[in-house]
Amino acid sequence: MGRPRDARRDVAILEATLSLLTELGYEQLSIEAVAGRSGAAKTTIYRRYRDKADLVAAAVDYRSHATPPSPAAVGLRENLLALAGWLAREIAEQEIGLLGALFAGMRGDPRLAEEMRRILRRDEAAMTDEPFRKAIGDGERLTPRAAELFAEIAPAVIVHRVVVAGEPCDERFVEHLVDDILLPLLLEGR
Amino acid sequence: MGRPRDARRDVAILEATLSLLTELGYEQLSIEAVAGRSGAAKTTIYRRYRDKADLVAAAVDYRSHATPPSPAAVGLRENLLALAGWLAREIAEQEIGLLGALFAGMRGDPRLAEEMRRILRRDEAAMTDEPFRKAIGDGERLTPRAAELFAEIAPAVIVHRVVVAGEPCDERFVEHLVDDILLPLLLEGR
DNA sequence: TCGATACGAAACGGTAGCGTATCGAAAGTG
DNA sequence: CACTTTCGATACGCTACCGTTTCGTATCGA
Incomplete structure (x- = not known):
């Protein structure tokens, strides 16, 4: 029922959050900046995440998990x-x-x-x-x-x-x- | 010539800065809050420090230098x-x-x-x-x-x-x- | 005493972000 | 097609802090 959420919006929002987080830091990260960079409206962000902490937690959880190199060397x-x-x-x-x-x-x-x-x-x-x-x-x-x-x-x-x-x-x-x-x-x- | 600066103002300002820095963090530290807690007017702070970075650097430099215990034990x-x-x-x-x-x-x-x-x-x-x-x-x-x-x-x-x-x-x-x-x-x- | 400076208090205009609300258009479902 | 929800865009009132200015008072040195 109703229009389904666009998964590409999620990706854009989370990746914008990660890049801005790296550039600016947590405190200076603003939802408005995330909206600007991701191309999503603030409405779209607030519909998914209650506040900044919620958004950041989701973004860090989303980021591609670190995968260390499997040990290929000899010693x-x-x-x-x-x-x-x-x-x-x-x-x-x-x-x-x-x-x-x-x-x-x-x-x-x-x-x-x-x-x-x-x-x-x-x-x-x-x-x-x-x-x-x-x-x-x-x-x-x-x-x-x-x-x-x-x-x-x-x-x-x-x-x-x-x-x-x-x-x-x-x-x-x-x-x-x-x-x-x-x-x-x-x-x-x- | 003229009224000399009050050294107690310096102490109050720097200690207020340190405590607020510990409580709130650097980003959320505001000069206004320092003024409020220290009892000094903003004027007094801006007369001494150009901006927040200047104030914080002075405060960290001021803080009582860490003095480790001299080794008193045996082994x-x-x-x-x-x-x-x-x-x-x-x-x-x-x-x-x-x-x-x-x-x-x-x-x-x-x-x-x-x-x-x-x-x-x-x-x-x-x-x-x-x-x-x-x-x-x-x-x-x-x-x-x-x-x-x-x-x-x-x-x-x-x-x-x-x-x-x-x-x-x-x-x-x-x-x-x-x-x-x-x-x-x-x-x-x- | 007088001149100079520091001080507290308050107000200023400006910027920035908050979270909310409203709107029309788009895009699915039944 | 009718219905429901999402989406972008925009505007809103609100709060906080910025850095500056003004004012009256306090406190020093000469």
Whole structure:
């Protein structure tokens, strides 16, 4: 009954939200700007989402899920380098604006905060589960809680470098991260 | 010549800025709110600071410099526990709102970003220099770059836990941080 | 005492976004 | 075709804050 909603409107709205979120940050993101960039009227947006927090949560949930590279290399060090390098690129190029924008937004909006943490946990799990299962399956001798340690340390150090230090995560840094921090901690013997 | 500026106004303005910054975040911080809470007129604020970025930079610079506890315990592990615990408390109770608020603000304001990084580096140095000099002086066998590693990892992991995971940095976590991450990395032999 | 400056209070015009309402046209369903 | 809902466009009143100006008063130095 009645005219059905246009799915392309949803896509346009959510992608406009993501790009604006990256550019401007959560606080400065306005529904009006989303309407402008997406080509949708404000009415169309308010019909779907109650307010900004609702819209942003939907947009972050919608964004293409991060899919880390499956470990194709031979050794553990090479796999770690690939995984950490991918993570660094992901954070630096795509996520940092989004993450940084959301850090502040989460504080004023507990509902958004909980949603964000749910999504971050999901991505973190997807990032560590399969690669480490693979590495362990290949007979690498890792610490029992290697996956948890990786997920706890690698994103933290990368984000700290990008946001606080303001320095790039180039290849040298990734090697430093793997050789000086991750490998010593994750290898069984230590 | 003429009436000199009242230093108590400065204090009131900067402290109001800091508390509001922690509560609301950078974007939502308004000069009017600072005027309201500090009891100063907007005129008085604009006479001192050109705009919000200028005010915030001054406030962050003013805030009482973090002074870590001098290592009073006996062993390296105890000193690390004290230092990491103090850092966790500092971040969780005071800084996190401020840091989180500034992450977003830094993006839109390169001037503020550079000032913030300068201040963060200063505090980081103050935090690591003396305690590690003391520990090394006590004859502990540390990795050459122990201080750098500590400054690179500890704040990053703590911030990640508080902001991303949204879980508290209780005593159990600090012990985990020291025993499972810091000690294995900082000890010379590994 | 006098001149200069700081101070609080208030008002100003301007900008921006909020969330709502109304309208006619479009696009489905039965 | 009749009905229902969506969509774009536009206007609305509202709120908040901006950065500036004006005014009367307070407080210093010379």
